[in-house]
Amino acid sequence: MASPRESNRAPEDESHAASRRIERLSLHLTPMIPLPGDDSYRMEIVTCAGNSKVGRMDVDMESLSVFMRGKHREIQERVFDYFNSRPELQTPVEISMNDHRELCMKQLIGLVREAGIKPFRFVNEDPGKYFAIMEAVGSVDVSLAIKMGVQFSLWGGSVLNLGTKKHRDKFFDGIDNVDYPGCFAMTELHHGSNVQGLQTTATFDLITDEFIINTPNDGAIKWWIGNAAVHGKFATVFAKLVLPTHGSKKTADMGVHAFIVPIRDLKTHKTLPGIEIHDCGTRLLLQLQFDIRCYVSNSVLQSRLKSVFWITNLNNTANANAGINIRLPICYYTTSGEVYTDEEDHDEELVGDVHALSAGLKAYITSYTAKSLSTCREACGGHGYAAVNRFGTLRNDHDIFQTFEGDNTVLLQQVAAYLLKQYKEKFQGGTLALTWNYLRESMNTYLSQPNPVTARWESADICEILKSHIESVILAQFIEAIQRCPNANTQATLKLVCDLYALDRIWNDIGTYRNVDYVAPNKAKAIHKLTEYLCFQVRNVAQELVDAFDLPDHVTRAPIAMQSNAYSQYTQYVGF
Ligand SMILES: CCCCCCCCCCCCC/C=C/C(=O)SCCNC(=O)CCNC(=O)[C@H](O)C(C)(C)COP(=O)(O)OP(=O)(O)OC[C@H]1O[C@@H](n2cnc3c(N)ncnc32)[C@H](O)[C@@H]1OP(=O)(O)O
Numbered sequence: 220m221a222s223p224r225e226s227n228r229a230p231e232d233e234s235h236a237a238s239r240r241i242e243r244l245s246l247h248l249t250p251m252i253p254l255p256g257d258d259s260y261r262m263e264i265v266t267c268a269g270n271s272k273v274g275r276m277d278v279d280m281e282s283l284s285v286f287m288r289g290k291h292r293e294i295q296e297r298v299f300d301y302f303n304s305r306p307e308l309q310t311p312v313e314i315s316m317n318d319h320r321e322l323c324m325k326q327l328i329g330l331v332r333e334a335g336i337k338p339f340r341f342v343n344e345d346p347g348k349y350f351a352i353m354e355a356v357g358s359v360d361v362s363l364a365i366k367m368g369v370q371f372s373l374w375g376g377s378v379l380n381l382g383t384k385k386h387r388d389k390f391f392d393g394i395d396n397v398d399y400p401g402c403f404a405m406t407e408l409h410h411g412s413n414v415q416g417l418q419t420t421a422t423f424d425l426i427t428d429e430f431i432i433n434t435p436n437d438g439a440i441k442w443w444i445g446n447a448a449v450h451g452k453f454a455t456v457f458a459k460l461v462l463p464t465h466g467s468k469k470t471a472d473m474g475v476h477a478f479i480v481p482i483r484d485l486k487t488h489k490t491l492p493g494i495e496i497h498d499c500g501t502r503l504l505l506q507l508q509f510d511i512r513c514y515v516s517n518s519v520l521q522s523r524l525k526s527v528f529w530i531t532n533l534n535n536t537a538n539a540n541a542g543i544n545i546r547l548p549i550c551y552y553t554t555s556g557e558v559y560t561d562e563e564d565h566d567e568e569l570v571g572d573v574h575a576l577s578a579g580l581k582a583y584i585t586s587y588t589a590k591s592l593s594t595c596r597e598a599c600g601g602h603g604y605a606a607v608n609r610f611g612t613l614r615n616d617h618d619i620f621q622t623f624e625g626d627n628t629v630l631l632q633q634v635a636a637y638l639l640k641q642y643k644e645k646f647q648g649g650t651l652a653l654t655w656n657y658l659r660e661s662m663n664t665y666l667s668q669p670n671p672v673t674a675r676w677e678s679a680d681i682c683e684i685l686k687s688h689i690e691s692v693i694l695a696q697f698i699e700a701i702q703r704c705p706n707a708n709t710q711a712t713l714k715l716v717c718d719l720y721a722l723d724r725i726w727n728d729i730g731t732y733r734n735v736d737y738v739a740p741n742k743a744k745a746i747h748k749l750t751e752y753l754c755f756q757v758r759n760v761a762q763e764l765v766d767a768f769d770l771p772d773h774v775t776r777a778p779i780a781m782q783s784n785a786y787s788q789y790t791q792y793v794g795f
């Protein structure tokens with residue numbers, strides 16, 4: 220079995236490729252990537268008359284790899300080197316749930332205290348660096364990255380973004396060096412998507428100056444709470460704040476707020492009085508979840524937790540930041556592409572834009588990645604099914620990314636709601652938020668006609684237009700990134716992939732474009748031909764594109780992906 224890199228170059232493939240006939244099509248496409256000095260973008264497909272060969276691009280590997288690895292390569296190499304130096308911290312192919320939990324904690328503590336790689340400070344200071352560390356850790360073991368995400372993005376992120384200076388002063392160091400392992404307790408047994416419908420209550424007792432955290436019924440039990448199983452000492456619990464109303468015995472529901480609740484004794488690690496923690500069973504693969512009940516029995520509240528800290532109400536800015544710190548690393552990891560929103564999430568004006576974008580990117584990219592993992596597994600035939608080649612682990616570990624941190628369907632609806640709001644505001648003469656500027660042109664034509672929202676859109680189209688919106692944002696960023704690239708050869712290599720992405724997405728929806736006569740029949744045929752041609756061209760440089768991520772063998776740890784001795788690693792693994 221040749222490793223993926225060799226199979227693209229098998230001699231018989233080359234001659235087959237060279238003799239393939241591709242009809243000459245000169246296609247004037249509106250400039251997709253107007254590269255410097257090239258004011259028009261014309262794609263000519265060279266005819267392979269007789270034996271003439273289609274030019275195969277020679278790739279400048281060093282430049283491509285520098286570009287693909289981005290500006291945080293050094294700290295990623297430190298992560299890889301650390302785990303390479305500690306083979307006992309490598310996750311074995313087969314491992315029990317409890318052993319995996321303990322190993323994950325050892326890996327996280329080793330990374331922070333031994334290797335001195337402390338990601339927490341970068342969560343707000345340098346999100347790009349934080350995402351890069353996440354990406355490297357995720358390449359070593361997805362479960363470790365999830366544990367790290369729970370510790371620093373969710374538990375730590377909620378203290379940073381929902382808390383005040385008082386909370387940050389008290390908890391930062393403990394979170395940073397993992398003395399305070401924590402949880403993010405939002406989801407309840409009844410449901411997780413509808414945050415406003417959460418039932419856990421936090422009632423303020425004026426007499427004792429305490430918050431009483433209460434689980435009113437089984438449906439309110441906090442469920443799927445990462446890190447609560449074994450290691451968590453604190454939880455950010457999301458609960459409805461209940462305050463006494465002035466001058467009466469009544470109380471008022473103040474909506475969902477966040478509270479830091481100690482769940483285990485810092486010294487003995489015993490579960491604190493009034494807290495009940497059980498195992499919610501084995502899952503597809505990730506083993507970090509438990510359910511937490513925040514009070515004990517009957518109506519008698521036994522969990523008067525003196526050190527419960529109210530951190531804030533879930534206003535949109537806080538919500539957006541909290542959303543950013545976890546939904547974007549998920550995108551970053553699964554596409555290994557720099558995510559541009561990390562520069563803009565601190566601008567109050569852009570809160571809605573950033574929320575919609577992070578929600579949309581998370582839903583789109585995790586769904587795209589899940590499909591890609593299956594395609595790659597199948598493309599490797601039976602060897603893709605061998606546990607040692609890690610497709611199973613990757614696919615199982617990644618599957619939940621489509622649900623946690625916000626179910627993809629629900630998040631896409633958020634983008635729909637925000638898009639309609641943009642249209643409504645624009646229709647009423649308002650201004651468009653930054654990310655939607657590309658809509659301006661198309662909206663100007665729309666807005667000269669009947670209201671686009673009522674006249675043209677049925678509900679199904681709105682779901683389709685969300686994916687098109689996210690694809691437009693991804694394509695715009697892809698083009699910008701290529702234009703920033705200083706090396707012409709790398710630009711040309713990435714331009715192949717970018718053009719293929721754009722045309723593939725258009726071809727994917729060609730029915731929609733044809734139904735409204737937006738693309739003429741001959742153009743549709745040309746797009747199809749061009750997509751096929753670009754597939755052929757990209758396949759010719761597929762090995763270089765994969766190698767450019769430059770993941771060492773000790774990180775991929777899958778014989779099928781080894782840069783050397785693929786066969787011997789594979790046969791050794793099964794005992795030959
Ligand atoms: C190998 C891997 C490497 C790295 C990987 C990365 C790290 C991985 C670690 C991951 C660990 C994860 C473990 C899992 C954790 C969890 O799952 S935590 C729980 C997550 N749960 C959710 O996300 C719940 C989803 N639901 C919601 O977010 C909300 O309920 C809702 C669906 C958005 C609805 O909101 P709601 O307020 O109820 O109603 P709306 O009317 O829609 O919104 C009201 C207004 O508020 C605005 N808004 C809503 N959310 C946000 C936000 N996050 N930011 C900013 N603004 C927000 C919304 O736009 C409305 O605004 P207006 O229209 O202006 O009123």
Ligand SMILES: Cc1cc2nc3c(=O)[nH]c(=O)nc-3n(C[C@H](O)[C@H](O)[C@H](O)COP(=O)(O)OP(=O)(O)OC[C@H]3O[C@@H](n4cnc5c(N)ncnc54)[C@H](O)[C@@H]3O)c2cc1C
Pocket residue numbers: 369403404405406409410411412413442443444445502505508619622623624625626627628629632
């Ligand atoms: C491995 C794992 C780790 C997790 N870690 C944590 C954690 O650490 N902390 C935490 O708080 N939570 C955690 N969760 C919970 C996770 O956040 C929830 O599972 C997620 O938010 C979805 O909620 P749910 O499972 O209740 O599904 P639901 O919200 O009940 O959704 C079920 C289905 O209904 C659909 N649906 C729901 N609402 C709507 C709607 N309004 N319109 C249309 N369709 C809708 C959804 O698309 C989905 O298909 C974790 C979950 C798992 C599996």
